[in-house]
Amino acid sequence: MIYPPRCTICGEQVESDFALCGPCWRDTPLIAGLVCDLCGAPLPGEGGGEAVHCDDCMRVARPWAQGRAAMLYRDNGRKLILALKHGDRQEVLRPCAQWLAAAVRPMMAGGEVLVAPVPLHWMRLLKRTYNQSALLAQAVGKQLDQPVCPDLLIRTKPTQSLGGLTHDNRFQELDQAIRVHPKRAHLIEGRTILVIDDVMTSGATLSASVQACQNAGARRVLIGVLARAAKDA
Template sequence: MLAAMESAVRLIYPPRCVLCGDLTEADFALCPLCWGETRFAAGLCCDQCGAPLPGEGDGSERCDDCLVLARPWGRGRSALVYAGGGRRMVLALKHGDRTDLVRTLGGWMARAGRGILGPDVLLVPVPLHPLRLLRRRYNQAALLAGAAARAVGAAHCPDALIRLRATRPLDGHGREARFAALDGAIAPHPRRGALMRGRSVVIVDDVMTSGATLAASAEAARRAGAARIDVLTLARVVKDA
């Protein structure tokens, strides 16, 4: 009976691509065209930010940016390259109210982060300033953190970190300007920040560009007493994309 009902539902509501809406063979998936336009951060990647790297290695390699900058976290993973279909999905979630994408994207992030995620880890999203949260109505990083946490059976706290001041949009700004804008802008929540003390914490965001926002968040988690800090993003901006 249940199988018959499921078949009837699929006839009425067939699976569709989460990005373009074309028919697919499975729910919460991409059609072949969108799949071909989406670059996953697979193969050899930077161990500290998840950016794809050429060649082969033992998994401990770092990209040029991570060799130059002292990152205040240990390991980093990313599911997608911020280009093509990956960029379209990030923008649809961030500015297009496509919260229906979270289940699929969070699952991809959980798979990308399997080396740093586990049931003993606390996932903490990069925070939004209250005024920006009021305008957008949701924090996309918090939604992604929750989805990834559920996929691996881990805990997450959507407000363990807070944004102390509103920062201007950083699109188009250089590395130094990004780091200067985020200096002192993020702090542990006065009460819930204590959840990070002595824990392995994974900071979650939608996109990593320079790493300034993740760095400010990691430093705040360190002040709260986190024992270990790693980062996980949906997409990584890379130079060759």
Template sequence: MMRGVLQTLVGLIYPPRCLSCGEQVESDFGLCPACWRDTPFLGGLVCDACGAPLPGEGDGARIECDDCMARPRPWDMGRAALLYRDQARRLVLALKHGDRTDIARPAAGWMARAAAPLAGQGMLVAPVPLHWTRLAGRRYNQSALLARHLSDRLGLDLCPDLFQRVIRTPSLDGRGTEERAEVLRGAIRAHPRRRERLAGREVLLVDDVMTSGATLAATAEAAHAAGAARVCVITLARVAKDT
């Protein structure tokens, strides 16, 4: 009873605020109606490999976008919760560069719904790694925060340091698909003291944004090299060509 009273008092003093604009909302970690309408959640038909939106309706068969058919992914299935534009872009940037770690919890809830077709019993959840120098500068890996909350939502095991980024790569912004892949070649590996957890295991890789998919591809290749049986990927947001 006392706990309920304290929660009520806290709610009166610090009412829940919209994750984006700060307007008062009904519950913690929510979006106000205006920000919700401006947040492009992905639904309907999407590419089974990368999660990009597709026109039309599905018939239950696997379907892939033109990019994934032209350049097969080194993972089995992929999904994203949001399209990387408008409100979604602002939320991702706030999480990644604005110290808004509070966004990770509700974002993982959106990702859990998108990841439903991917998640399987016994699957291991792991984030895409940051190089230690970038981790020291940023103080947290946003993908690891998302992975932690997502694993809780899905009831799956988490290994936050399953992979290592052994080369500090330059920024991938403005680079083409082939150049991104070349920059990341050999940059990511399974952690030597964790790779036994990958043998014969299904893995769900977590990242904040998929652009070309080069970082996820390098991580997926590292997972397969260490003996993973199946690799799927989930991101908070997906860049699409029509954005």
């Protein structure tokens, strides 16, 4: 009665904690139906059981085996990402982790998967004080009941913001920028790894992270992103 539950996005009163009100729920672009098997972007039509890929993933080679996204990076999807990434609104983790866990669960086929986030360089981590992808990975791992290693991957050099860079420049900027933590390499060999990030645009950061895992001997690497920057189907 003193602190009634409020909508995670707009603050209107709702029936339970960490929930969304009706209008905000309608404006949250959760992905459902037929999706790209490599990035989770929504696709038109109905699936026939075979894997299908979006135009981006047919044009750009993806080093990972499969990928999924919980929502599109627009409308309330963008608001939730920015609230987590720049607003320190960590209460949004609970619903977001539930959505992302539901999206990636079908890829896991019942086996154990080691969950790891895309890393931040220590200089950026010092400025921001937290890695939103690491918080998301921990919450998703808990939802999936799978082990999480928050520092499995490290950034070996600071990189500029990828916003505004061309597709090729994004990949060049991330070249050799991500490595497996030397003290965590023994955790990777022969295992399936699920790499978590908040947003996928070009896939450059995820590609660098996945390649680092593969170089360390991972058997299979999957990706899961909270939001995919893509056109709606």
